[in-house]
Amino acid sequence: MSPLRRVGVLLAATAVLGLTGCAGGSGVEAVSAPAPDDLVGRWVTGVSYESPEVPFLLIAGDGTWTGSDGCNGAQGEWSVDAKGALSVSAGPGTLIACDGVALPRIFSEAAMASIDGGRLRLFDGEGATVVKLARATSDQAPTASPDPAGE
Template sequence: MSGSGPGRRAASTACAVSLAAATLLLFGACASAGTSNTPPASVPATAPSSLPVSAGAVGAWGDTDDATAPSLSLAADGTLAGSDGCNRLTGRWEDEGGGRIEFDDVASTRMACEGVDTWLSALDDATIDGDTMTVLGDDDVVIGTLERTG
């Protein structure tokens, strides 16, 4: 019976321990390399962030409790999740300044739902004025509005 027994188990255990030790050393070296809060001289201290700069857009828009109503949730990390009332939406958003946001890399499921107006799936940009988000499609055409709900 080759392939099993105490000798094989010991070799397997030794291999697993070696792999775990190598992983710890690798992660330890990576963690210690990035402990300084001071940016390198080649990177300006005010390097632009890839995160949205306005917290005004962050939150829930539309009726997030009604699965048949259009809604968006914009997270502070620049991601979005939502529904056009039928299909799920995911993607990214970015603050363009002046109350305007741009939607990027938006993906949607493609379910057919009778009697549901799926206008939100055509989103491209939006403007925010107080608690109202005006959603724009191609060529800045208004396709709908969402009210802030959270």
């Protein structure tokens, strides 16, 4: 092969490799879909807040969920499909100003879920991680079940 032809082949290969490197850079991580049973349990952020109780999500195996931002309770129904897409509904909730994290709102607006290293990751519609949650320990359990109607 002539030196000129080698340079042409080398340039073409470099261009292809350069374009290949650019094609995968969407910034969105691939997620593996969890089985519904993987989501079941009590989830917390692991961060301390100046709120009456620990913010949490309690995801039940019967397709219902309950949560609190530390002051306000909410509940609803949920499901996850084979690709990890979430479908979450939320009923009425209270709206007290609170230092906690708005887990009920975050969960009800999440588009996807995955379990990564034992942590629940919730994603927005663009595929960006919104929150990472850990399974709650016994000392992170809420002091009472939140009443979304405030009664």
